[in-house]
Amino acid sequence: MGSTDMNSSSALNVAVVGGGLVGSLEAILLAKRGFNVELYEAREDIRTLEHVSGRSINLALSVRGRAALQLVGLEEQIVHDGIPMNARLIHSLSGKLSSQPYGKEGQFILSVDRRLLNETLLTEAEKYPNIQLHFSHKLLQANLDKGTLVFKKEDGSEMTVQPDLIIGCDGAYSAIRKQMIRLGRMSYSQEYIPHGYMELCIPPKEGKFATRINYLHIWPRDEFMMIALPNMDASFTCTLFMPFAQFDQIENEGETAGLDFFRKYFPDAIPLIGEKEIKETFLKNRGLPMVSIKCSHYNYKDRVLIMGDAAHAMVPFYGQGMNCGFEDCVVLEELLEKYNNDFAKVLPAFSEHRAPDAQAMCDLAMYNYVEMRSLVNSRWFLLKKKVDKFLNWLMPKKYIPLYTMVTFSRIRYHSVIQQWKRQDKFVEKALFYLMCVPAASIGVFMLSYFKPSTFSWLRK
Amino acid sequence: MGSTDMNSSSALNVAVVGGGLVGSLEAILLAKRGFNVELYEAREDIRTLEHVSGRSINLALSVRGRAALQLVGLEEQIVHDGIPMNARLIHSLSGKLSSQPYGKEGQFILSVDRRLLNETLLTEAEKYPNIQLHFSHKLLQANLDKGTLVFKKEDGSEMTVQPDLIIGCDGAYSAIRKQMIRLGRMSYSQEYIPHGYMELCIPPKEGKFATRINYLHIWPRDEFMMIALPNMDASFTCTLFMPFAQFDQIENEGETAGLDFFRKYFPDAIPLIGEKEIKETFLKNRGLPMVSIKCSHYNYKDRVLIMGDAAHAMVPFYGQGMNCGFEDCVVLEELLEKYNNDFAKVLPAFSEHRAPDAQAMCDLAMYNYVEMRSLVNSRWFLLKKKVDKFLNWLMPKKYIPLYTMVTFSRIRYHSVIQQWKRQDKFVEKALFYLMCVPAASIGVFMLSYFKPSTFSWLRK
Numbered sequence: 074m075g076s077t078d079m080n081s082s083s084a085l086n087v088a089v090v091g092g093g094l095v096g097s098l099e100a101i102l103l104a105k106r107g108f109n110v111e112l113y114e115a116r117e118d119i120r121t122l123e124h125v126s127g128r129s130i131n132l133a134l135s136v137r138g139r140a141a142l143q144l145v146g147l148e149e150q151i152v153h154d155g156i157p158m159n160a161r162l163i164h165s166l167s168g169k170l171s172s173q174p175y176g177k178e179g180q181f182i183l184s185v186d187r188r189l190l191n192e193t194l195l196t197e198a199e200k201y202p203n204i205q206l207h208f209s210h211k212l213l214q215a216n217l218d219k220g221t222l223v224f225k226k227e228d229g230s231e232m233t234v235q236p237d238l239i240i241g242c243d244g245a246y247s248a249i250r251k252q253m254i255r256l257g258r259m260s261y262s263q264e265y266i267p268h269g270y271m272e273l274c275i276p277p278k279e280g281k282f283a284t285r286i287n288y289l290h291i292w293p294r295d296e297f298m299m300i301a302l303p304n305m306d307a308s309f310t311c312t313l314f315m316p317f318a319q320f321d322q323i324e325n326e327g328e329t330a331g332l333d334f335f336r337k338y339f340p341d342a343i344p345l346i347g348e349k350e351i352k353e354t355f356l357k358n359r360g361l362p363m364v365s366i367k368c369s370h371y372n373y374k375d376r377v378l379i380m381g382d383a384a385h386a387m388v389p390f391y392g393q394g395m396n397c398g399f400e401d402c403v404v405l406e407e408l409l410e411k412y413n414n415d416f417a418k419v420l421p422a423f424s425e426h427r428a429p430d431a432q433a434m435c436d437l438a439m440y441n442y443v444e445m446r447s448l449v450n451s452r453w454f455l456l457k458k459k460v461d462k463f464l465n466w467l468m469p470k471k472y473i474p475l476y477t478m479v480t481f482s483r484i485r486y487h488s489v490i491q492q493w494k495r496q497d498k499f500v501e502k503a504l505f506y507l508m509c510v511p512a513a514s515i516g517v518f519m520l521s522y523f524k525p526s527t528f529s530w531l532r533k
Numbered sequence: 534m535g536s537t538d539m540n541s542s543s544a545l546n547v548a549v550v551g552g553g554l555v556g557s558l559e560a561i562l563l564a565k566r567g568f569n570v571e572l573y574e575a576r577e578d579i580r581t582l583e584h585v586s587g588r589s590i591n592l593a594l595s596v597r598g599r600a601a602l603q604l605v606g607l608e609e610q611i612v613h614d615g616i617p618m619n620a621r622l623i624h625s626l627s628g629k630l631s632s633q634p635y636g637k638e639g640q641f642i643l644s645v646d647r648r649l650l651n652e653t654l655l656t657e658a659e660k661y662p663n664i665q666l667h668f669s670h671k672l673l674q675a676n677l678d679k680g681t682l683v684f685k686k687e688d689g690s691e692m693t694v695q696p697d698l699i700i701g702c703d704g705a706y707s708a709i710r711k712q713m714i715r716l717g718r719m720s721y722s723q724e725y726i727p728h729g730y731m732e733l734c735i736p737p738k739e740g741k742f743a744t745r746i747n748y749l750h751i752w753p754r755d756e757f758m759m760i761a762l763p764n765m766d767a768s769f770t771c772t773l774f775m776p777f778a779q780f781d782q783i784e785n786e787g788e789t790a791g792l793d794f795f796r797k798y799f800p801d802a803i804p805l806i807g808e809k810e811i812k813e814t815f816l817k818n819r820g821l822p823m824v825s826i827k828c829s830h831y832n833y834k835d836r837v838l839i840m841g842d843a844a845h846a847m848v849p850f851y852g853q854g855m856n857c858g859f860e861d862c863v864v865l866e867e868l869l870e871k872y873n874n875d876f877a878k879v880l881p882a883f884s885e886h887r888a889p890d891a892q893a894m895c896d897l898a899m900y901n902y903v904e905m906r907s908l909v910n911s912r913w914f915l916l917k918k919k920v921d922k923f924l925n926w927l928m929p930k931k932y933i934p935l936y937t938m939v940t941f942s943r944i945r946y947h948s949v950i951q952q953w954k955r956q957d958k959f960v961e962k963a964l965f966y967l968m969c970v971p972a973a974s975i976g977v978f979m980l981s982y983f984k985p986s987t988f989s990w991l992r993k
Binding site: 254258259260261262263264265317362364369 | 714718719720721722723724725777822824829
């Protein structure tokens with residue numbers, strides 16, 4: 074795929090700041106194009122760290138993320154290492170379970186382990202002679218005009234580099250982005266939501282999954298919500314979403330308040346998680362914040378680019394954070410190909426193409442923040458989902474449910490919103506008429522029954 | 534007004550960071566309440582600097598700003614030092630002038646000199662024994678949890694203070710706000726608009742104002758706009774607003790491009806400003822950026838508060854930046870009084886009360902960014918303004934034009950938006966019906982003229 078000679082001594086140097094999911098994937102793609110890639114990661118090599126107590130933040134891999142993994146030949150392996158989830162499984166307060174498929178027969182999202190995925194990408198990156206991985210390199214300074222980066226190494230010494238291109242994949246609290254905000258006329262927003270999150274674990278039961286496996290479990294409770302995703306080790310990772318005020322209240326109410334809260338709102342989850350684990354988790358941990366970050370553009374001149382969470386962190390309610398970040402890599406790859414690696418053209422084009430899409434995805438994730446907590450409970454919403462499905466069956470190309478467009482297509486996110494709004498209006502109208510027609514018929518029937526004279530004109 | 538003994542040795546210490554308009558006014562108000570106030574300003578004392586070439590950024594003082602100046606007994610003096618502007622004076626491309634009054638007879642906004650106002654406030658502050666002014670004190674570090682500030686003094690030495698309360702009045706690029714963003718879960722947005730601004734000067738003509746004085750002159754040209762405000766020295770300060778792309782184009786086109794641009798769009802301003810001044814200004818200066826800044830809250834615990842542009846910078850198209858900042862001081866004064874100087878109650882209450890209002894004002898300023906450039910040119914807009922005026926005459930208490938609510942009242946900004954939306958809907962409807970009735974009458978008349986039979990039922 075690379076149009077540049079991989080062994081060319083005049084190959085350009087690219088520094089990727091951040092060796093997380095997007096950073097390590099992007100490093101591979103750049104190496105495939107023949108660039109000399111230096112990847113700097115502040116933490117130690119996660120592959121050398123001991124495993125942390127069977128718990129991990131789960132990710133839901135879908136079409137956009139898979140498209141990027143395909144480019145580096147890792148799709149099959151990662152899919153093999155994940156657990157398909159075909160549907161949401163809604164846990165009602167009474168313990169009743171009901172499932173809502175994510176898409177059509179055979180469509181699923183994949184529960185993948187963040188750490189395993191990251192490790193796989195790093196190991197793949199190491200296979201390229203033109204990628205150097207530098208762990209325990211903490212970014213101290215970035216001068217984007219000069220294009221210099223200063224890192225602090227593990228031994229405390231400092232190191233300055235001046236690559237031809239800097240790619241900031243340093244996450245939601247990106248230091249590269251901070252410098253860009255300082256220099257350019259960059260519009261920027263960060264929005265913290267009033268909810269925090271806390272993780273709990275459903276351990277395996279006699280070595281097997283303690284509850285149904287191929288689902289994303291949801292306990293929607295309007296103001297609160299809990300979800301659970303299956304892990305390869307037969308455990309589930311639960312994430313409780315709740316307003317910070319509620320976290321504080323539970324903390325103030327004392328030792329058993331967390332368990333009491335579960336008894337009231339998630340009784341069927343108690344035997345799965347265990348009373349002890351619930352109690353202890355509330356005593357040990359506090360709610361963690363979630364932030365949505367939008368930028369007007371992602372490049373600084375032809376020297377610097379931010380990608381992934383550094384460019385567009387989003388609240389986790391659509392499971393698109395990683396997928397969107399991975400799709401960044403696909404878009405950049407396409408633009409490098411189109412403009413023959415000319416950064417002066419590629420970087421502004423990336424901003425122009427990608428910013429409206431990533432901003433749209435941030436908005437959709439915020440929308441799902443409401444939908445997941447409450448709408449999945451509402452009858453009107455469920456009715457609309459059914460109409461959605463029916464219309465999609467009727468017009469499979471013209472009418473595509475929102476979730477399908479986001480998760481199972483590569484339709485640009487900003488187009489997704491446009492099409493969704495058109496469709497939504499149509500459905501609302503259709504439902505209205507569908508409900509009006511029988512209502513009107515009943516009315517006409519009753520009137521004609523009691524006051525036949527009114528309808529004499531019908532018999533004319 | 535102060536409820537605390539001014540000479541009490543146990544008086545609390547307040548550090549005000551920033552000695553601009555809001556900082557110096559707030560220092561006075563806090564001193565009046567008996568606090569020990571230390572004001573730190575990064576620049577030199579502006580009163581000791583030489584006057585800069587007759588030019589100055591003008592401000593339009595109105596009711597909200599005056600309310601604050603009244604609290605410190607300076608309203609009369611400042612009004613005396615300003616120039617009333619009773620109306621907009623619209624300069625059409627052909628040079629035709631038309632005026633649009635700002636309010637009712639006798640209502641005006643005041644063109645005041647930023648520097649003079651700032652100097653007056655500093656001189657007033659100096660009269661209080663419990664205010665210490667520290668110029669050339671640059672903030673190096675702020676630890677908001679400990680409540681410590683480190684300043685660099687003129688001689689290069691450093692100084693650390695730990696006041697009971699920190700008030701950040703350090704402007705749109707506030708260092709105090711940056712620390713707050715880092716610490717708290719603070720939602721924040723900064724939006725740069727595609728327009729930049731550039732100042733030009735209309736010098737006095739034979740010692741007198743070169744054009745009509747008691748007006749805010751506007752040259753609306755859709756994509757561009759120029760305004761001019763009168764100064765006390767008989768000059769006018771012009772501000773040209775234009776997309777950065779246009780500034781760049783003029784810069785690239787060469788020496789006379791600026792003047793050519795004026796010939797095309799602002800021909801009647803050329804004799805006022807002078808060809809030489811226009812040419813030189815374009816060669817010397819570049820477009821300067823404008824930013825709109827919103828925060829979810831303004832306090833950090835009971836220790837830190839940001840006010841003015843630090844809390845809510847806005848684009849300058851409603852002339853409310855200073856007025857909104859000064860009104861912050863009035864609101865804080867009211868809350869200190871209400872909660873008897875208890876910071877733990879006052880600071881969160883200030884955030885809760887003021888954030889929705891200042892955010893609303895930022896939105897209104899952004900709205901006027903469009904209105905000033907183009908709407909003042911549109912007939913529909915002018916018609917609506919007339920209907921506005923008529924309805925206000927009819928129902929003076931129930932129907933108040935938007936500009937009047939913002940500029941000539943102290944109705945809370947967020948209520949202003951609510952009321953405006955209600956009113957606007959009403960006017961649109963009223964205009965629609967007003968135009969439908971004659972249209973329908975004409976239609977009926979014409980039909981009955983050509984096809985009298987159609988209306989035979991009328992004669993039944």
